[in-house]
Amino acid sequence: MAEPENKEKEQALSQAEVDALVSKDGGEKFGDKTVKPYQFHASAHLSAGKLRRVKNKHEDFGNTLTSALSQFVRADFVVKMTNFETIPHKAMAETLKGPTHIKLIRAEPSMNIALLEVSPKLCMNVVSRLLGAKAFAGKEDRPFTEIEISLLEGFTDVILNSYSSLCRVYEHHWKMVPMENETSAQFLKIAPDSASIFFLTFEGKIGETTGQIRLAIPQQVMDPLIKKITEEIPVDSPSSALPGAQSGGPMVDFPISICARWHGLQLALRDLASLKKDDVLMLDPHIFGKTSLCVGESAKFMGQVGKKGDQRAVRITAST
Numbered sequence: 001m002a003e004p005e006n007k008e009k010e011q012a013l014s015q016a017e018v019d020a021l022v023s024k025d026g027g028e029k030f031g032d033k034t035v036k037p038y039q040f041h042a043s044a045h046l047s048a049g050k051l052r053r054v055k056n057k058h059e060d061f062g063n064t065l066t067s068a069l070s071q072f073v074r075a076d077f078v079v080k081m082t083n084f085e086t087i088p089h090k091a092m093a094e095t096l097k098g099p100t101h102i103k104l105i106r107a108e109p110s111m112n113i114a115l116l117e118v119s120p121k122l123c124m125n126v127v128s129r130l131l132g133a134k135a136f137a138g139k140e141d142r143p144f145t146e147i148e149i150s151l152l153e154g155f156t157d158v159i160l161n162s163y164s165s166l167c168r169v170y171e172h173h174w175k176m177v178p179m180e181n182e183t184s185a186q187f188l189k190i191a192p193d194s195a196s197i198f199f200l201t202f203e204g205k206i207g208e209t210t211g212q213i214r215l216a217i218p219q220q221v222m223d224p225l226i227k228k229i230t231e232e233i234p235v236d237s238p239s240s241a242l243p244g245a246q247s248g249g250p251m252v253d254f255p256i257s258i259c260a261r262w263h264g265l266q267l268a269l270r271d272l273a274s275l276k277k278d279d280v281l282m283l284d285p286h287i288f289g290k291t292s293l294c295v296g297e298s299a300k301f302m303g304q305v306g307k308k309g310d311q312r313a314v315r316i317t318a319s320t
Helices: 002-011 015-023 048-073 089-095 120-130 146-169 219-231 269-273 285-290
Strands: 028-030 033-035 077-088 101-108 112-118 175-182 196-206 209-218 258-261 291-295 298-308 311-319
Touching: 048 077, 048 120, 048 146, 048 196, 048 219, 077 089, 089 196, 101 146, 112 120, 112 146, 112 219, 120 146, 120 196, 120 209, 146 175, 146 209, 196 219, 209 219, 258 298, 285 291, 285 298, 291 311
Parallel strands: none
Antiparallel strands: 028 033, 077 196, 101 112, 101 175, 112 209, 196 209, 258 291, 291 298, 298 311
16 A cells, blocks of 8 residues: 555655746746646637728727827827737736826726826827927926826827727727826736737827827727627628628629719810700710729729610720
8 A cells, every 4th residue: 555655745746846837937848748828818819801800990990080189189190000919918018118108997887997008209299289389399208297197188088989989880888988097007907917908009190299009908898899890791701792692692682883984074164154954065985985884982894885776885894
């Protein structure tokens, strides 16, 4: 009976060995075993098509933000998305170098915490514009005053309300409620270190000043929205441009208006103003060989006008 007990003792790890296992980074060797961390809150894998669709929607959000912020600061404010990624919370926090301007957000009704970060350089120039100046000429690394923070509240509210509007389009009814402000991410923790965070980075430009606007939202908050965006159209299907076109679905018989257009007729303004019933406009006979076939406002084909039987017809000669 003594032999099995000795084997159990040989297989048991000492406290020092357990501590060594816990303290080692993922992927390192411990004896003949490889220790790797497992991220339980990892993002669900999206196909390339679905990921592209989510990214495109956030690029559209950047365009919407351009209009909203330009109206708020009463000057041209250009917003462009530069990065869209899912990273662990710990890696996200390490990218937020202080001092900076951070607005904590409560994502209701889930009660999870997200954050919005705006670079100090951009903040100072926004404040200067709101106070009537054209550009900020002071120190950018100093703390914000209470007046400056108060003015920035309206700026961050515009960003959060715009993102909430994006969510409402997809019937994803959570609201981004502003909370307190912070100047450093050193002690901020909106999720466990291993939790996945959707990290959106935008470049904002006002005048000659550029800076980053970054939005960090926990994975579990974003999952329902991403599901709705990716399910809006089956992006991985070859027939995604026309649902049902290859499967014989109801969209096959959906009527689409096509119009024929010609270009080249020009009139002086005085002639246009004097046009009346029964006037005749002389057309260049060559334009009938340059007929544009359009779906909506988009020209899809070029064609030649002629006759087929008793009807006028257009023969398609090229695609555009």
